[in-house]
Amino acid sequence: MQDVYNVTGRGVTIAVLDSGVDATHPDLELGTKTVENVKIVGDLDLAGGRNAFIEGVPNSDTSSGHGTHVAGTVGGTGVVSANDERRAYYHAGIAPDSSLVGLGAGEGVSILYALLGFDYAIANQERLDIDIITNSWGGGDGAEFDPNNPINKASFEAYKRGMVVSFAASNSGPEENTLNQYAIAPWVINVAAGTSDKTLADFSSRGVAGTQYKQPDITAPGQNITSTRAPNTAIGAMGPVVDPEHPEYFAYYHTISGTSMATPFVAGVAALLLEVNPQLSPDQIEQILMETADPMDYAPHEVGAGYINVKSAVERAEEVRGNRVEFLSGIPPGQVRAPGPR
Template sequence: MRRRGELSLGTVPGGFRMRATMKRLMIVTLSCGMLLGCQGDPNPNLDPSAQAFPALNGASGLRRAQLLHYLREANETLDSKTSSEMSDHFSYRDAKGNRIRYGEAPATSEVWALSDLELDKIPGTSTERAFREFPMRTPEKPIIVAVIDGGVDIHHEDLAGVIWTNEAEERGTPGRDNDGNGYVGDVHGWNFLGAADGRNLEANSLEVTREVARMRRLAESRELSESERAYLEKLEASFEAQSGMARRTLDKLRVQLKELDSALVVLRQAGLGSESIPALDAIPAGDELLEQARALARRYLERGVTTAVLNQKISWLQKEVEPHFDLNFNASDLIGDDPARMDDIGYGNSNVHVDADHGTHVAGIIAAIRENGIGINGQSAFVRIMPLRVVPNGDERDKDVGNAIRYAVDNGARVVNMSFGKSYSPNREYVYDAIRYARQKGVLLVHAAGNSGVDIDLEDSFPRRPEGEPVDNWIEVAASTKYFDASLVASFSNYGQKSVDLFAPGMGILSSTPGNAYQSYDGTSMASPEVAGVAALLLSQYPRLTPRQVRAILMRTVRGNVPELVEAPGTGILTDFAKLSVSGGIVNAYEALKTAALLFSSK
């Protein structure tokens, strides 16, 4: 699901080893302050290695010995890590604790999600097999799939031909609400995070931050009840944990930058021309100091981690994460909506291209143009993507989620994909009302289960279907991998025998990203659109199906002959796969279409 920072290869939970990190942070501090004479902030105009080690040229034997000791320590620390710890070392955390790997390029072997277990020996969705073996009919009308997410690159080469167009607005008078739906100029969807003057909200606070601020204000105005005090204590603890994680992540990245810099300054003295493996290998063998530097730099460069990458991540975290924990931040100050009114119609603007990495990736999974000789194949060939921007860098507002669902329903969507989530939802009833509205109008909602590796039967995760109600237009999706063994379930995926309906491919998923690019992401954010796309394909061939019927078919036709025991997310303990979801299986387009064909042929 959407956890901001899913930049190159996605999200996996787990913590880095703070004891070792803080030890190395102390070493770097000592190295800079005592060994190298650094003072104050680094000069942005200097090479980073020159900032860290300005006195290496002509350095005394003592200084060289201390630098050699530092490089040895760094290499020995990395040598002591398990493969899992090493993977975690070369990652960073977003504000919600999701682990993001950086610097790795997607491989063509990662185009696996639409594969078939019997034919390809890969547990994908069997969509390519379905297209080969079933005669696909072009429906009278394409199936509109709303993507409630960040923005979408509507001009992407693999998506431009499948973007929904509001013809009344396209043909109408600019600056007017030509179709009378309350949204001016919504030609290709709507941006609920925009201002009327064209500005756009990119970063927002987390819901826990907003709730801490609200409850503190309430405590100042009156005495809290016992339950309110308990809630505020829970909020405060969560707020401190998450803000502390952000600070530790920045510390970790700064340690890594200093560590890589320390190796590069030695290597540049030996003739290193660029931060690359070929340049590293071109340096002749040298003394232990040089070889320790070479070994340390190789660990980074082999993973695509350069000083530029690390500086970029540090800059991003400093700029983008700060609003997450700003207790005074109010998104409505920019957007211009009335924060006290949930059903506030018409706020926002028509720019759906803002902050479009995640949403473009999701849209491509569903609808990338098939067999056009470029990019990837989407799950369905007969859809239109309706972009609805609701998710900022931070937490989405309940108000925007509810209004986006209603917009999708009122403007013709048959399926809605929602790859986002959070742990607190103070206005959840407004979202529940929108879910009920979608059910009444015959619209299917598909939602990502989340990336925290927890049982959401026991942990709060929002949005979710209203409890105790027959909500048969909702599908909750967890993430699977391409490995047909005990590691079938993605280690980061949430699960739940009552709350999660089924699994779908969600690890190493190649799809479209802005600027006619393609990248591989991990996350239940990727699994959810796999299911939304299969649902849209099913509806394109059998448009009379109701959401209840689509859900029932997808649930009954999951691939069930999977390894009986799999590693449970979060713990790695071998667990019965059937106990991790309601259906106990992985979505299967081929079997779903076969079942639907039998159903309609019998009538």
């Protein structure tokens, strides 16, 4: 979008709730790009529930690498890949001028302190100007929606405060009824993964035909996604970039797949919409993404509204400026008696 509209996510802050962010990476530099980087340390109630939020950490993603890849997709500057005029900022994120808040809530492949991450984002929303929380993790694929689940309550609280919350649909496809239990909450954006030719990735989780609340909302690029690499980590060792013209890319970027990669793309597009129209509510953003999506030759419970169309979404956001709609799907979790339509 930078080439067409000069829309880059300026003035928007995205919290990356994941394994952490390696803000020593030049594309994710602490203090300029990553405005806060938090390592969440908890005891899982083994020692009386003592938890700590360690702020200003240069690298909060020391064992996984997952969160660093996610952070680069949503808002990496691409500065390392700017050494060739023909491919300037080749590996920049979708919203390269956005600000990031890293929330290191896990180790290895486990997100252990997700609820604490939401607590931090909510408590520090105003101080850090957090607009969006992106979540590329989950569990309980295929489980029924529980409005009283603590994670669902937390995501609702964030949504109620005006934050856009995106969640990965999960990678348990092509079997049906395999959606991430946290992604099917009506107040979050449920993201499926597509390929570069705008087909559905085989691994992307599916919902249930004829069950409206059990379906993704939108499909976004999630296969073979190149983004920032945290070296010497479990996921950082996967999928290296091999570029004969730029062998140095191996040290800074790698290529992996998953709905985890599609979800920050959607969060980045939400940042673009908020740049052109800061008054948009979470519901309006979701509605715009779905209404402007490109149709796909799949059922709604597989791909939702279709494949994300960034250009059309940005144009629509400008069109609806000033027509704010408040929380159309906002039903307090404690008052939801049964799963309802999205």
